[in-house]
Amino acid sequence: xxxxxxxxxxxxxxxxxxxxxxxxxxxxxxxxxxxxxxxxxxxxxxxxxxxxxxxxxxxxxxxxxxxxxxxxxxxxxxxxxxxxxxxxxxxxxxxxxxxxxxxxxxxxxxxxxxxxxxxxxxxxxxxxxxxxxxxxxxxxxxxxxxxxxxxxxxxxxxxxxxxxxxxxxxxxxxxxxxxxxxxxxxxxxxxxxxxxxxxxxxxxxxxxxxxxxxxxxxxxxxxxxxxxxxxxxxxxxxxxxxxxxxxxxxxxxxxxxxxxxxxxxxxxxxxxxxxxxxxxxxxxxxxxxxxxxxxxxxxxxxxxxxxxxxxxxxxxxxxxxxxxxxxxxxxxxxxxxxxxxxxxxxxxxxxxxxxxxxxxxxxxxxxxxxxxxxxxxxxxxxxxxxxxxxxxxxxxxxx
Amino acid sequence: xxxxxxxxxxxxxxxxxxxxxxxxxxxxxxxxxxxxxxxxxxxxxxxxxxxxxxxxxxxxxxxxxxxxxxxxxxxxxxxxxxxxxxxxxxxxxxxxxxxxxxxxxxxxxxxxxxxxxxxxxxxxxxxxxxxxxxxxxxxxxxxxxxxxxxxxxxxxxxxxxxxxxxxxxxxxxxxxxxxxxxxxxxxxxxxxxxxxxxxxxxxxxxxxxxxxxxxxxxxxxxxxxxxxxxxxxxxxxxxxxxxxxxxxxxxxxxxxxxxxxxxxxxxxxxxxxxxxxxxxxxxxxxxxxxxxxxxxxxxxxxxxxxxxxxxxxxxxxxxxxxxxxxxxxxxxxxxxxxxxxxxxxxxxxxxxxxxxxxxxxxxxxxxxxxxxxxxxxxxxxxxxxxxxxxxxxxxxxxxxxxxxxxxxxxxxxxxxxxxxxxxxxxxxxxxxxxxxxxxxxxxxxxxxxxxxxxxxxxxxxxxxxxxxxxxxxxxxxxxxxxxxxxxxxxxxxxxxxxxxxxxxxxxx
Numbered sequence: 001x002x003x004x005x006x007x008x009x010x011x012x013x014x015x016x017x018x019x020x021x022x023x024x025x026x027x028x029x030x031x032x033x034x035x036x037x038x039x040x041x042x043x044x045x046x047x048x049x050x051x052x053x054x055x056x057x058x059x060x061x062x063x064x065x066x067x068x069x070x071x072x073x074x075x076x077x078x079x080x081x082x083x084x085x086x087x088x089x090x091x092x093x094x095x096x097x098x099x100x101x102x103x104x105x106x107x108x109x110x111x112x113x114x115x116x117x118x119x120x121x122x123x124x125x126x127x128x129x130x131x132x133x134x135x136x137x138x139x140x141x142x143x144x145x146x147x148x149x150x151x152x153x154x155x156x157x158x159x160x161x162x163x164x165x166x167x168x169x170x171x172x173x174x175x176x177x178x179x180x181x182x183x184x185x186x187x188x189x190x191x192x193x194x195x196x197x198x199x200x201x202x203x204x205x206x207x208x209x210x211x212x213x214x215x216x217x218x219x220x221x222x223x224x225x226x227x228x229x230x231x232x233x234x235x236x237x238x239x240x241x242x243x244x245x246x247x248x249x250x251x252x253x254x255x256x257x258x259x260x261x262x263x264x265x266x267x268x269x270x271x272x273x274x275x276x277x278x279x280x281x282x283x284x285x286x287x288x289x290x291x292x293x294x295x296x297x298x299x300x301x302x303x304x305x306x307x308x309x310x311x312x313x314x315x316x317x318x319x320x321x322x323x324x325x326x327x328x329x330x331x332x333x334x335x336x337x338x339x340x341x342x343x344x345x346x347x348x349x350x351x352x353x354x355x356x357x358x359x360x361x362x363x364x365x366x367x368x369x370x371x372x373x374x375x376x377x378x379x380x381x382x383x384x385x386x387x388x389x390x391x392x393x394x395x396x397x398x399x
Numbered sequence: 400x401x402x403x404x405x406x407x408x409x410x411x412x413x414x415x416x417x418x419x420x421x422x423x424x425x426x427x428x429x430x431x432x433x434x435x436x437x438x439x440x441x442x443x444x445x446x447x448x449x450x451x452x453x454x455x456x457x458x459x460x461x462x463x464x465x466x467x468x469x470x471x472x473x474x475x476x477x478x479x480x481x482x483x484x485x486x487x488x489x490x491x492x493x494x495x496x497x498x499x500x501x502x503x504x505x506x507x508x509x510x511x512x513x514x515x516x517x518x519x520x521x522x523x524x525x526x527x528x529x530x531x532x533x534x535x536x537x538x539x540x541x542x543x544x545x546x547x548x549x550x551x552x553x554x555x556x557x558x559x560x561x562x563x564x565x566x567x568x569x570x571x572x573x574x575x576x577x578x579x580x581x582x583x584x585x586x587x588x589x590x591x592x593x594x595x596x597x598x599x600x601x602x603x604x605x606x607x608x609x610x611x612x613x614x615x616x617x618x619x620x621x622x623x624x625x626x627x628x629x630x631x632x633x634x635x636x637x638x639x640x641x642x643x644x645x646x647x648x649x650x651x652x653x654x655x656x657x658x659x660x661x662x663x664x665x666x667x668x669x670x671x672x673x674x675x676x677x678x679x680x681x682x683x684x685x686x687x688x689x690x691x692x693x694x695x696x697x698x699x700x701x702x703x704x705x706x707x708x709x710x711x712x713x714x715x716x717x718x719x720x721x722x723x724x725x726x727x728x729x730x731x732x733x734x735x736x737x738x739x740x741x742x743x744x745x746x747x748x749x750x751x752x753x754x755x756x757x758x759x760x761x762x763x764x765x766x767x768x769x770x771x772x773x774x775x776x777x778x779x780x781x782x783x784x785x786x787x788x789x790x791x792x793x794x795x796x797x798x799x800x801x802x803x804x805x806x807x808x809x810x811x812x813x814x815x816x817x818x819x820x821x822x823x824x825x826x827x828x829x830x831x832x833x834x835x836x837x838x839x840x841x842x843x844x845x846x847x848x849x850x851x852x853x854x855x856x857x858x859x860x861x862x863x864x865x866x867x868x869x870x871x872x873x874x875x876x877x878x879x880x881x882x883x884x885x886x887x888x889x890x891x892x893x894x895x896x897x898x899x900x901x902x903x904x905x906x907x
């Protein structure tokens with residue numbers, strides 16, 4: 001039973017028509033308004049919360065600064081006659097196996113980061129035979145993930161073949177109580193599959209050469225540096241600045257000027273054009289202008305230098321500012337499912353993360369290795385939510 | 400030269416079999432839509448948006464499809480102007496003046512061919528203008544800060560009614576409705592919820608694709624049901640084509656002048672294609688004076704407005720692509736689509752989404768050739784299609800609209816919204832409140848608010864930043880002129896337009 005499970009499910013139409021696979025990069029503008037997918041991708045790790053990215057093979061990031069950031073999510077599939085070949089991997093501890101249709105909800109429109117997370121992780125899950133058949137991705141946009149979160153809690157609470165894509169944007173919104181009446185404990189957190197790290201950058205002609213210099217300027221006058229980012233006020237890009245400023249000892253955080261744009265690209269244009277002093281965003285967004293020489297990245301908010309061509313960029317830590325801000329992409333699942341099911345999916349995601357297929361996906365899409373240690377993901381989430389909540393209170397976003 | 404290189408890359412994108420097929424399909428459907436009286440390019444593009452989503456097209460293909468529809472509709476408008484003396488769309492109005500008299504004289508085929516060639520010439524000139532001007536303007540746009548953008552959006556709103564707008568108050572009402580709708584959702588600058596009433600679905604605001612498809616496509620269906628259910632129309636017979644090269648050559652300078660004037664009119668925000676064809680026609684009429692018999696079936700009277708409106712159609716893409724400010728109603732719809740595809744118009748798009756921008760531009764050039772080919776030999780076919788009773792077309796359009804909108808987010812809620820917008824659109828159109836300002840309000844309102852906020856943050860609350868730079872000041876002045884001039888020039892122009900229409904002996 002360990003290796004091959006042949007399960008016949010009730011419906012025999014083996015390949016049900018997949019949902020229209022809509023690769024359109026559709027993401028309504030409105031979406032960005034306030035609830036930017038970008039926020040989503042952002043992950044919050046407050047200064048205090050130091051997550052050690054697991055050191056995988058260096059993944060070269062190659063995403064030009066365009067806002068669709070991949071979010072990695074997973075999900076699985078559908079299908080009836082399922083041939084579960086848990087093949088080469090010995091899943092010794094696995095009493096539970098998914099049978100039938102496995103579904104991944106991407107809480108965004110097709111083309112968004114979460115959509116990418118579902119589809120790409122779903123493909124790898126399929127390739128590794130961790131799911132019967134394929135993973136069906138369902139798009140459920142709304143309220144920056146709130147619609148999907150509510151759906152999972154209220155309508156699918158016992159569905160153990162459901163994964164939902166999530167990222168720092170999800171925890172940010174949970175922390176800031178933007179999903180009314182819902183909190184992080186209402187779902188089970190499964191795992192993360194990589195991250196995109198925060199950067200703080202300036203135009204090539206800026207007088208600031210290091211993050212330290214910039215922060216020293218802000219210590220004297222918190223209004224002296226104006227930041228542009230692609231998330232709403234209080235969103236992840238804004239929080240990144242505050243995390244760094246707080247770590248550097250800047251007071252009066254609420255008075256740090258932050259200009260929110262619809263996406264990172266628009267914010268970058270203003271920084272390159274010299275209208276705004278500094279850019280806050282993710283490394284994948286900044287890559288294009290970094291390569292062209294228009295943008296000087298002052299610091300990346302990671303524990304250690306990033307791999308590949310990013311290795312030239314100093315971390316904030318090196319400059320004496322203990323700020324780390326990974327935007328993770330991962331998944332949660334419904335609460336009332338068995339522990340075995342959660343264990344299975346956590347384990348499956350770890351296998352995905354370790355696979356060469358996934359490494360190729362990360363490399364292609366500018367994701368950087370990041371995975372909380374096995375079994376600590378829920379803890380990580382709770383900590384992140386608590387930290388964001390505290391920071392949001394400090395800057396007056398939450399009362 | 401960079402531009403040339405990009406253009407070549409664009410051709411590589413546009414010439415892939417799928418994209419070529421969609422360009423052909425778009426050109427065909429566009430011509431048909433343009434030819435159907437009442438269905439203008441904005442409606443045509445709005446109707447095709449759901450199709451792009453239904454088919455799950457990648458962004459460049461979706462944009463190529465829609466721009467081909469746009470170009471096709473500009474071609475198609477002339478068909479019913481010439482044959483029925485009913486403009487297929489507003490920009491084709493001036494084509495009635497000489498086109499219909501030509502048709503009455505039994506020269507319908509010549510009028511159609513001449514206008515197709517003029518459309519081709521105008522569009523070619525416009526597209527070349529676009530290729531030359533857009534990258535320059537895109538680089539220039541980097542110097543735009545929040546204050547300049549704010550002034551630019553003011554300019555767009557000020558010129559919104561356009562010189563040909565009928566009732567300025569109704570334009571203001573429409574724009575206000577649009578801005579009001581756009582405030583729903585979480586305010587990006589403060590994170591505050593506005594008019595969401597705790598409904599999760601409203602947190603992200605109202606998707607303007609829903610509004611566009613509802614206001615344009617669904618309300619159009621309701622109108623069709625009301626007015627045009629039943630049989631098709633009677634047509635003038637199209638005879639054998641007897642156009643001699645000499646006649647075409649005689650009209651080439653006209654086409655050239657028309658195309659350039661049209662392009663300039665198109666680049667100006669708010670003016671659009673109608674102005675382009677009007678200016679081209681009147682200028683040409685004055686320029687040729689007694690040497691021509693305009694209004695009486697002069698082929699040059701067909702060539703001038705057609706070159707003008709097609710030139711304007713390409714010109715209107717310039718501000719839309721480079722600054723994110725649409726130059727006309729249809730480009731507003733295209734802009735909404737771009738944003739929905741997650742592409743931010745502006746300087747960045749020319750580098751980061753170069754494949755899309757240049758693919759679309761190359762597709763315009765290819766589409767033009769396709770359109771010319773479609774429109775000369777196949778014109779008889781379009782004429783036949785014009786007489787297909789709408790009862791066969793409507794169910795298809797309805798189905799595509801519903802499937803397309805549903806496939807965006809799989810939400811029935813969105814469908815209700817679309818229907819609500821459709822009904823609202825029907826009522827508003829009955830009240831003669833224009834639709835385009837609503838869309839512009841929805842698109843530009845939030846941008847204006849955002850840039851105002853940003854300007855004030857940058858200046859630490861000093862309002863004078865809004866007109867501090869010479870560029871911003873210049874934009875304010877043009878905006879002021881745009882607001883005042885229509886009151887002075889508008890009535891004069893409109894009187895002339897009406898007179899021109901009356902002079903034409905067979906006007907409706």
